[in-house]
Amino acid sequence: MTDRRVDEKEVGVRPGERTVFVTRTYMPDLEAYTGMLRGIWASGQVTNNGPLCQELESALLPHHGTRHVLLMGNGTITLQIAIRALEVGGEVITTPFSYVASTTAVLWEQCTPVFADIAPDGFNIDPSAIEAAITPRTTAVLATHVYGLPCDVEAIERIARRHGLKVIYDAAHAFGTLYRGRPLLSYGDVSSCSFHATKIFHTVEGGSVACNDAALYDRMRLMRSFGHIGDAHHIAGINGKNSELHAAMGLLVLARFKEILERRREQWERYAACLSGVPVRTAHIPAGTQYNHAYFPVVLPNEAALLAVVEALGAIGVMPRRYFYPALNTLPYVNRSGGCPVAEDVARRVLCLPLYHDLSDAWIERIAEVLNRTVR
Numbered sequence: 001m002t003d004r005r006v007d008e009k010e011v012g013v014r015p016g017e018r019t020v021f022v023t024r025t026y027m028p029d030l031e032a033y034t035g036m037l038r039g040i041w042a043s044g045q046v047t048n049n050g051p052l053c054q055e056l057e058s059a060l061l062p063h064h065g066t067r068h069v070l071l072m073g074n075g076t077i078t079l080q081i082a083i084r085a086l087e088v089g090g091e092v093i094t095t096p097f098s099y100v101a102s103t104t105a106v107l108w109e110q111c112t113p114v115f116a117d118i119a120p121d122g123f124n125i126d127p128s129a130i131e132a133a134i135t136p137r138t139t140a141v142l143a144t145h146v147y148g149l150p151c152d153v154e155a156i157e158r159i160a161r162r163h164g165l166k167v168i169y170d171a172a173h174a175f176g177t178l179y180r181g182r183p184l185l186s187y188g189d190v191s192s193c194s195f196h197a198t199k200i201f202h203t204v205e206g207g208s209v210a211c212n213d214a215a216l217y218d219r220m221r222l223m224r225s226f227g228h229i230g231d232a233h234h235i236a237g238i239n240g241k242n243s244e245l246h247a248a249m250g251l252l253v254l255a256r257f258k259e260i261l262e263r264r265r266e267q268w269e270r271y272a273a274c275l276s277g278v279p280v281r282t283a284h285i286p287a288g289t290q291y292n293h294a295y296f297p298v299v300l301p302n303e304a305a306l307l308a309v310v311e312a313l314g315a316i317g318v319m320p321r322r323y324f325y326p327a328l329n330t331l332p333y334v335n336r337s338g339g340c341p342v343a344e345d346v347a348r349r350v351l352c353l354p355l356y357h358d359l360s361d362a363w364i365e366r367i368a369e370v371l372n373r374t375v376r
C-alpha cells in the first residue's frame with residue numbers, strides 16, 4: 001500500500017507536490033549538519049559515547065524530567081534493556097494496541113506477554129483490565145502512551161504498588177508531552193523513548209531510557225556497552241550505543257523542537273476543526289495534559305469505511321497508515337488465549353492521518369474534505 005506510486009497528473013496533485021505519507025522526517029539545515037560533521041572528522045571520534053552523545057544526553061535531561069537519561073541506539077533495545085535491568089521475568093501485562101516492538105521486546109527477553117484490553121473510547125491500556133490480568137507470575141506492566149497521550153499513570157502506579165510490580169512505559173510517542181506539569185517521560189520505573197526518523201523528535205535512529213534510581217541507571221549504562229568498563233567485566237550486556245553522527249542530528253533537531261511542537265499544534269487543531277461534524281472519533285486529550293500533538297488518529301465507523309477512506313485518499317496521492325493494526329494479541333506468534341475486544345475493534349477501524357512539520361494547511365483541508373465526503 002505505502003509503496004504504491006500515484007501518477008500526479010492523473011490524480012490532480014499539484015505540480016511539485018509529491019505523495020503525502022503519514023509522516024516526513026524533519027531535516028535540519030544541511031550546512032549546520034555539515035559543520036558538525038567537520039568537527040567529528042577533526043576529532044576522529046565517531047562513536048562510543050563521544051562528546052556529542054554526551055551533549056545530547058545532557059540536553060535531553062529536562063525533556064525527560066528524571067534524574068537520569070541514557071541515549072541509546074533505538075527505541076526497541078531500550079525496552080529490552082529496561083526489562084532486563086529491572087529483572088523482570090514471567091508474565092508482563094502489556095497493551096494489545098501499540099507498535100509491535102512493545103510485544104516483541106517482551107518476547108525477546110523470554111517473558112510472556114499477557115494482554116490487557118484498552119479502555120473503551122480511548123487508546124491506552126485499561127487499569128481495571130491490568131488488575132484482572134494479574135497472576136502470581138506477573139512481575140511488570142509494560143504500557144504504551146499511545147499517540148503521545150498519557151496512560152492513566154496514577155491508577156497504574158497504585159496497582160503496581162499494591163501488587164509489587166515494576167512499571168515500564170513505552171513512551172516512544174510521548175516526547176514533548178507534559179502531564180501534570182511534568183514530562184510524561186518521567187513516569188514509571190523506566191520510560192523508554194524512540195528517536196526514530198518517523199518520531200516527533202528524532203536522531204535518525206535512536207532512543208532513550210529515563211529513570212530516577214541511580215543503581216538502575218548504572219546497570220542500564222553498563223548494559224548499553226557490553227557490560228564492561230575497560231577490562232572490568234560486570235554483567236552480560238549488549239550493544240545499545242548510539243553514534244556521534246546521530247547525536248549531531250539530534251542536537252540540530254532539538255534546537256528546532258519548540259517550533260516543531262508549535263506548528264504541530266496548529267496543524268492538529270486545523271484537522272480537528274475541519275473534521276468537526278464528521279462522524280469519526282478523534283483523540284481525546286485528558287485533563288492535565290499538555291499534548292505534543294504527535295499523531296492525528298481517526299476511528300472510522302467500521303472497517304469498510306476505513307478501506308473506502310484509504311482508497312479515496314490514495315486517489316489524491318495521500319497514504320495514511322493503519323497505526324496500529326492488527327491488535328497485538330492476535331499476532332501469530334503469541335498465545336492467543338483471551339481476546340481484547342476493544343483493541344481488536346479499534347485496530348480494525350483506526351487510521352493515522354498525515355501529520356508532519358511542513359504539511360501544508362491546504363493538504364490538511366483536502367484530506368479532511370475527502371474524509372468528510374467518504375464517511376458521510
Ligand SMILES: *Cc1c(COP(=O)(O)O)cnc(C)c1O
Pocket residue numbers: 074075076077098099101102144170172173194195196206207
Ligand atoms: C517506534 C516505536 C517503537 C520502536 O522504536 P525504534 O526506535 O524504531 O526501535 C517502539 N514502540 C512504539 C510504540 C513505537 O512507536
